[in-house]
Amino acid sequence: MHPRLPTDLALVMVGRAALALERNAHASGVRLSLDLERVLSSGMLSWPGADLSKIDQHDHNRITEDGAEAVALTLGHRHRAWRVIRRMQREEHADWLLEDSRENVRQVVALEISGVDRGGILARLSEKLAQVAKSTDVDQRWAGVVGFEEPAAALHFTKRQHRGN
């Protein structure tokens, strides 16, 4: 799916996704509400079981954020066939640089991801779209937000925000 994603990092992200879902009392095979480019649908999310007795070894917010990255990167590949190129430093206004090689034209994608442990995801999605709109040197700008209370994920694109004088 993402051959350039370091294996150790992928394992941590998947493990934290499992913790984020299970601490919200979900079990593998849960229904996931999807909002992909403003088209609503649903899917089923499965994961290897987590050991909740060890959850205190992880930072609470990192469980939410890293877990969201695991779900959003999976969704980006399933929905758009994206593959990870590399992680970005936060000043680039996105978490990941990906490539979209459909239609024989390689495009570079900036993807900013965030997770919400409790509550809805739309407000966070607006914030993240505004953030990734500032990203430069990319062909596409996207934000992905994953909610864990009622499992939901959204993946939207935005245009570049040009800086005024």
Place this chain on the structure above:
Amino acid sequence: METDALNTLVSGAIWRADQLETHGIRPASQAWAEVSSLEEELAKALPVSESEGRIARRGAVRAALKAGDYDRAHALADGYLAEEAGPRSLKTALRKILEEDAQAMASRFPYASKNHSLREAQVLARRFREAGAFGLAA
């Protein structure tokens, strides 16, 4: 080394540095030094005409600043600014990265920035970061 391998390494390095920084762990500056080295290798492998080459150049300079290695940050920036093929947007971004860091330094160390040159303030900041504010000569 192939760019795919470098991209994988830089992803892991940025992730580790972010995690250390989140927890306020001191070796974060060493982690950012590793990021800067990998970004520099990517910048060597990728031409400035490619978007990933420009991202790597900005990344190399930024990570050097986060590591507190101001000499390296300025040397890298000077090299990238001298690239004839470099677009104006990249050069503007590199200058902005250095300026913003200098401003952040001035607000973090107002006394030092008022009474010393930027270079001296950077040396002091690095010394404080590495050894603490109170040095004791043996």
